[in-house]
Amino acid sequence: xxxxxxxxxxxxxxxxxxxxxxxxxxxxxxxxxxxxxRKVRKRQRAANGSNRKRVVRCAFPGYMFVKIxxxxxxxxxxxxxGVFDFVxxxxxxxxxxxxxxxxxxxxxxxxxxxxxxAHTAQLADYLGRLVRVEDGPMIGLCGSVQRILNEERxxxxxxxxxxxxVVSMPVAFIGDVQYED
Numbered sequence: 001x002x003x004x005x006x007x008x009x010x011x012x013x014x015x016x017x018x019x020x021x022x023x024x025x026x027x028x029x030x031x032x033x034x035x036x037x038r039k040v041r042k043r044q045r046a047a048n049g050s051n052r053k054r055v056v057r058c059a060f061p062g063y064m065f066v067k068i069x070x071x072x073x074x075x076x077x078x079x080x081x082g083v084f085d086f087v088x089x090x091x092x093x094x095x096x097x098x099x100x101x102x103x104x105x106x107x108x109x110x111x112x113x114x115x116x117x118a119h120t121a122q123l124a125d126y127l128g129r130l131v132r133v134e135d136g137p138m139i140g141l142c143g144s145v146q147r148i149l150n151e152e153r154x155x156x157x158x159x160x161x162x163x164x165x166v167v168s169m170p171v172a173f174i175g176d177v178q179y180e181d
Contacts, residue, residue: 001069005030005096007087012061014082019064021080028067032059032104034113059113063087065101112172131156131174138167145174 010018015031022029033056040053058064066077070093077083086093107113126145133141133156143158146166154171157164 001072003028003067003069005065005067005098005101006070006093007063007065007096008077009084009087010062010064011082011084013058015058015061015064018080018082022066022077025076025080027073027076029064030067030101030105031064032108032113033057034059034108035111036114059108065096065104067101070095126154126174129176131176133158133169133173134175135173136169138169138173143167 019029019031036055036057038053038055066073068074068077074086074093078085088094127148128144130142130144133139133143138158141158141160143156143164145154146157147155149155149168152170152172153168154174155166155168156174157166159165
């Protein structure tokens with residue numbers, strides 16, 4: 001039995017239910033998720049008066065991934081309520097390399113599918129916090145967030161040659177400092 005990943009088309013917003021049904025069938029399903037912001041009515045506003053609500057949704061509505069043996073599980077997957085069909089090239093479902101699924105899982109962990117506004121609300125918490133530069137020319141340096149410029153950029157004070165140098169960089173370049181026990 002050879003298990004491979006395939007993309008399936010689904011009814012939008014049914015992906016999580018399909019993942020659960022696949023588990024019940026002892027099959028693996030994967031649906032990357034993303035944080036989105038939705039407008040809410042006045043009576044539903046948060047205590048802080050915000051007219052936006054943070055929700056977690058499928059990153060690719062209407063599509064998800066299954067790891068199956070094509071010879072044995074096609075009918076089982078297609079019989080699940082909400083599954084339309086496999087993504088195909090001609091008559092055959094197209095297998096996906098394992099590394100593509102691993103890359104999507106990593107992107108999901110790094111919140112790369114998220115709506116940037118989801119992070120903006122959290123950026124204020126980063127003011128003064130010690131962060132590590134995880135990408136770009138300053139990779140590996142640590143410093144503190146000095147100022148939030150906009151949803152996409154911050155200024156970080158970095159120790160360079162014994163001096164604090166304030167550098168503007170994309171928010172995506174910084175991460176929390178991991179302390180070792």
